[in-house]
Amino acid sequence: MKKIIRIGFILLLLAFFAGGTAYYFIYWPNTQVKDKGIIYIQKGDSFETVLATLQSKGYVENVYTLRKVADWKKYPAYIKSGRYRIQNGMSNNALVNLLRSGNQEAVNFTFHNVRTFQQLAGLVSHQLEMDSLTFLQTVQNPEISRELGFSQENFKAMFIPNTYQLYWNITPRDFVYKMAGEYKKFWNTARREKAAQAGLSPEEVIILASIVEEETVKPEEYPIIAGVYINRLKKDIPLAACPTLKYAWGDFTLQRILTKHTEIDSPYNTYKYLGLPPGPVRLPSIPVIDAVLNYQKHDYLFFCAKSDFSGGHHFSKTLRQHNQYARQYHEALNRKRIYQ
Secondary structure, rough: OHHHHHHHHHHHHHHHHHHHHHHHHHHOOOOOOOOEEEEEEEOOOOOHHHHHHHOOOOOOOOOOHHHHHHHHHOOOOOOEEEEOOOOOOEHHHHHHHHHHHHOOOOHHHHHOOOOOHHHHHHHHHHHOOHHHHHHHHHHOOHHHHHHHHOOOOOHHHHOOOOEEEEEOOOOHHHHHHHHHHHHHHHHHHHHHHHHHOOOHHHHHHHHHHHHHHOOOOHHHHHHHHHHHHHHHHHOOOOOOOOOHHHHOOOOOOOOOOOOOOOOOOOOOOOOOOOOOOOOOOOOOOOHHHHHHHOOOOOOOOOOEEOOOOOOEEEOOOOOOHHHHHHHHHHHHHHHOOOOO
């Protein structure tokens, strides 16, 4: 009888020990996080690479137990790339479940002050796990732009500068379709009605806004300049917009537009061709887009930079008045020896 009790006691101890060991391996807190706890797992990373990343940041206290739990849950065969947030005090079970599920934390992706897809590609590759060349190949694919209702020339209009929540390992194609969804949300009923009242499509509003944003550093002038260009469009007067010439020449450093610049044969030469150019010369910000939609109604047909180089402009109703301001500005350029 005593022997049976002794054996039972030993078995109980073994069971208790086994249960305690299992609990320690699986459920005992095993992470120590003193910062934001962010790790990045690249495509193709091995389990050893993931472990090395966790160790290098000092997030795991007992690597041996984590390795065992990962093996039990077959995590090495289900590694998913992404941006993950490790919480302080996570158990091995919780940590492996997080990484195995691919339940990553989104990135706040921001882009502003962008003129070309090449510049956007640089921002994308810097903030996301995306190759800039693959991104460019995607946005320059005419089948994708056509599928989304754009021409290759005006496709940039779909990318509204803002901050968006994206997964770090989003694919270029998914990124483009995410922007398409955001574009549709941006162009709500109120904005579309205002565009129609101005006689413009949403894409045309963005093209015009891209020109307006290049024209001035003063936000209070946005709706006034937009009004000038809309007046010219309605009267079939060439826009004669310097930013479109700079875009056509591929040189936004030009400080002075000369006659030779206006002779370039390009659909972006708004000195030569009536109407708007085929696409935006930059990705205009939301305040400028809304300024175009809420353009100021006036009789101005011309504007010219002030000769004090303050960044402001003189607005004129007549060519004679405009030429006076233009002469003052050109004389100021000459004094500063700015000839191109």
